[in-house]
Amino acid sequence: MNPLHPDPDMPEENTVPSRPRRFAPPLLLSAALALTACGGSGSSTGALATGAPSPHPTCRVHQQVLPDDDYTGGKDGKPLAVLTMLRYFTAQKSLPFCDGKPPTSQDVAWGRLYTDLTRE
Numbered sequence: 451m452n453p454l455h456p457d458p459d460m461p462e463e464n465t466v467p468s469r470p471r472r473f474a475p476p477l478l479l480s481a482a483l484a485l486t487a488c489g490g491s492g493s494s495t496g497a498l499a500t501g502a503p504s505p506h507p508t509c510r511v512h513q514q515v516l517p518d519d520d521y522t523g524g525k526d527g528k529p530l531a532v533l534t535m536l537r538y539f540t541a542q543k544s545l546p547f548c549d550g551k552p553p554t555s556q557d558v559a560w561g562r563l564y565t566d567l568t569r570e
Contacts, residue, residue, distance in 0.1 A: 495519075498535045498560065501548070507541070509548035513556040517563050532567070539564040 495518035501511040520531040543564065547553070553561070 497531065498538060500534075500538050507545060510542045510545045512547055512549070512551070512554050513560050516556055516559045521563060535560070536564065536567065 494516055496515035497518070497520065499511050499513055501507075517535075519526065520528040521535055539561070543561070547557075
């Protein structure tokens with residue numbers, strides 16, 4: 451009987467030592483995040499990332515892309531996208547980033563857009 455496989459009906463040559471699976475979920479999550487961050491299409495512009503919804507946010511997420519035409523397109527922009535961005539920045543612009551790091555160039559671009567849109 452193979453000590454690695456308790457089933458006596460299974461031939462020993464078909465047994466495979468079991469491996470701990472503790473690394474599988476983090477690896478899958480990392481791969482998914484990498485694909486999401488890359489956007490799949492290689493685009494450097496896109497939608498605002500707002501993080502997980504929370505009634506009382508304590509921090510904000512870094513932006514991975516620059517604002518796209520939905521936000522910067524003027525009369526061709528998407529009003530709902532712009533209003534969502536304005537709401538997010540109005541509520542969270544003074545919060546620190548969740549990772550404690552300074553703003554990225556993408557964060558600065560989104561902040562500049564907010565300032566430009568709210569300037570009198």
